[in-house]
Amino acid sequence: MLNWLTLFAQTEQGQGPPGWSYVFYLLPVLLVIMLFRSGAKQKKDLHKALTALKKNDKVVTQAGILGVVVAIKENEDEVTLKVDDTSNTRIRVLKSSIVRITSGDTTVGETKTS
Numbered sequence: 001m002l003n004w005l006t007l008f009a010q011t012e013q014g015q016g017p018p019g020w021s022y023v024f025y026l027l028p029v030l031l032v033i034m035l036f037r038s039g040a041k042q043k044k045d046l047h048k049a050l051t052a053l054k055k056n057d058k059v060v061t062q063a064g065i066l067g068v069v070v071a072i073k074e075n076e077d078e079v080t081l082k083v084d085d086t087s088n089t090r091i092r093v094l095k096s097s098i099v100r101i102t103s104g105d106t107t108v109g110e111t112k113t114s
Contacts, residue, residue, distance in 0.1 A: 046099070049101050050095050050098060050101075053069060053072060053079070053095070053098075053101065054069065054072075054103075055069055055070065055071070055072070056068060056069060056103070057069045057101055057102075057103040058101070058102045058103060059079075059081065059098045059100065059101050059102070060098070060099055060100040060101075060102070061081075061093055061097045061098055061099065062097045062098075062099050063097070065081070065083060065091070065093070066083065067081030067082055067083045067091070068081065068082045069081060070082045070090060077094055077095045077096065078092055078093070078094060078095070079092070079093055079094070079095055079098065080092050081093060
C-alpha cells in the first residue's frame, strides 16, 4: 500500500513514470462507458424482440400483468393479451408496456444476475 502512495506522490511531483496519473482519471470514465453500453444493448434487444412479437408469445407488462399474445395491431402499436383461460379475459396494451417476452426457452428483456 505504501508503494502505491509513494508512486502516486512521485507522479504528482513529476518524478514518477509518465502516464500513471491518467489511470486514476481513465478508470471511472471506462466504467461509466461500460455501464451505458450495457443498458443500450438491453434496450436494443428488447426493441428487436418487440418487432418480432408474434401470436401465442407469453409476455409480462410493466404493471406485472402476465398474458399470452392473441392479436397484434401493427399500425397502432397495440397488442391484445389473453390474461385468463377460464373466463377468456382479454386486455389491450401498448407494445411499449411489454418489458419481458417469454416464448419457449428464450427470455428477452430481463437482466442477467450471474
